[in-house]
Amino acid sequence: MEDTPDKTDIIDTTDAPDETAAAVDMTGIETDDEVVTFAPLNVPADTPEYAETTAVVSDSETTDIFQWANATDAVKNELDVEFFLFNRNYTPYTTTLGNDLDTQIKPVFLFDLMNQVTLGAGTGLAVRDYELSEKEDNVLLRTELEKVGRAATLLHLIEHERKDIVEFSEEEHEFKRIKGIVARFTTKDKKKVFYVIKQVSSGQALKGVNAWEFKEGRFEVFKADVGWKVPTDNQVLIINDDIFIFNQSKFERLFNYDYKKQLLADQKVAEIEKQFKLSFPDGMDLQSAVRERKKAVNKLQKLEVGLVTQEQVIEYADLMQLELMTDDDGAIIIMDGNDLDMFVSLINEDYITNEITGRRYEIKGKRLLNDPEGEPPRS
Numbered sequence: 466m467e468d469t470p471d472k473t474d475i476i477d478t479t480d481a482p483d484e485t486a487a488a489v490d491m492t493g494i495e496t497d498d499e500v501v502t503f504a505p506l507n508v509p510a511d512t513p514e515y516a517e518t519t520a521v522v523s524d525s526e527t528t529d530i531f532q533w534a535n536a537t538d539a540v541k542n543e544l545d546v547e548f549f550l551f552n553r554n555y556t557p558y559t560t561t562l563g564n565d566l567d568t569q570i571k572p573v574f575l576f577d578l579m580n581q582v583t584l585g586a587g588t589g590l591a592v593r594d595y596e597l598s599e600k601e602d603n604v605l606l607r608t609e610l611e612k613v614g615r616a617a618t619l620l621h622l623i624e625h626e627r628k629d630i631v632e633f634s635e636e637e638h639e640f641k642r643i644k645g646i647v648a649r650f651t652t653k654d655k656k657k658v659f660y661v662i663k664q665v666s667s668g669q670a671l672k673g674v675n676a677w678e679f680k681e682g683r684f685e686v687f688k689a690d691v692g693w694k695v696p697t698d699n700q701v702l703i704i705n706d707d708i709f710i711f712n713q714s715k716f717e718r719l720f721n722y723d724y725k726k727q728l729l730a731d732q733k734v735a736e737i738e739k740q741f742k743l744s745f746p747d748g749m750d751l752q753s754a755v756r757e758r759k760k761a762v763n764k765l766q767k768l769e770v771g772l773v774t775q776e777q778v779i780e781y782a783d784l785m786q787l788e789l790m791t792d793d794d795g796a797i798i799i800m801d802g803n804d805l806d807m808f809v810s811l812i813n814e815d816y817i818t819n820e821i822t823g824r825r826y827e828i829k830g831k832r833l834l835n836d837p838e839g840e841p842p843r844s
């Protein structure tokens with residue numbers, strides 16, 4: 466969410482799969498060479514009926530991925546699919562695909578994924594919890610949707626806030642700011658829903674102003690607004706309340722999620738809440754604020770809680786002329802991510818005043834020196 470957008474407006478998405486996937490019969494489909502083009506204004510069809518059973522709310526137990534693959538294979542040609550783009554703030558956009566892409570959609574987004582699971586059943590593919598396992602061969606990682614807040618929020622918007630989702634436009638939203646694409650598959654009766662999600666990166670795009678196309682033996686100006694080379698590797702599948710992770714690194718980048726860092730950050734949050742009196746707006750607490758702030762999560766990894774008291778934090782902020790607010794009860798007010806960053810930096814002692822120039826600095830990195838031995842050199 467704090468990523469700086471790339472200056473390239475086009476995306477080449479032919480990353481090779483990280484895991485060995487089963488081959489899919491894609492006769493007549495040259496997905497490695499095909500460039501999907503997005504027009505600036507694609508007018509969506511009438512709003513469809515949406516399933517009441519969604520990936521966000523489910524009373525079922527952990528999904529049996531092998532049973533799912535078999536059941537889906539039986540109805541794969543009857544599935545309906547919608548596509549959504551989402552940006553680095555996890556704002557989704559509707560989009561439409563041309564009819565000439567029909568033959569590519571399911572092979573690229575679904576068939577190879579199902580084949581990997583089905584063939585894995587015969588080669589001992591194991592499903593293990595993401596939080597308890599390291600990346601291994603022939604292991605499919607799984608986690609719960611509620612643990613990955615950005616993924617849960619994204620699907621909630623798609624399922625329950627559809628009327629507020631606008632159509633993607635290159636002029637208004639810029640493809641270079643897009644982070645991922647969601648394929649929402651539904652059965653004909655609209656009762657079963659699952660999602661296949663792939664990462665979008667700026668290195669996989671082509672933009673008309675700086676791209677050529679080769680047609681009928683000669684180079685011509687690239688006429689589309691944006692061209693995107695769709696990745697063929699399997700990345701993320703969400704069924705009911707389960708996220709299945711086929712590509713760990715891309716899953717973590719898609720949702721800025723690193724469980725081990727987050728676990729340690731959660732522990733530090735609990736320590737901070739015991740020591741400091743804080744005040745938040747309605748619907749916000751320290752835990753949720755930290756989870757949405759990558760900078761805070763990273764800084765909490767090495768933070769030693771307990772060295773600075775509440776009173777010292779307030780005095781320190783006054784000394785550094787920082788706008789740290791407190792309420793009538795003396796609680797430190799945190800209204801947004803910027804206030805959170807300042808508070809964490811204060812308890813981490815990240816602000817100094819240069820003794821020579823009197824200028825104030827925020828320290829980005831520091832190393833604690835050992836206690837001096839003996840007399841100073843110029844005592």
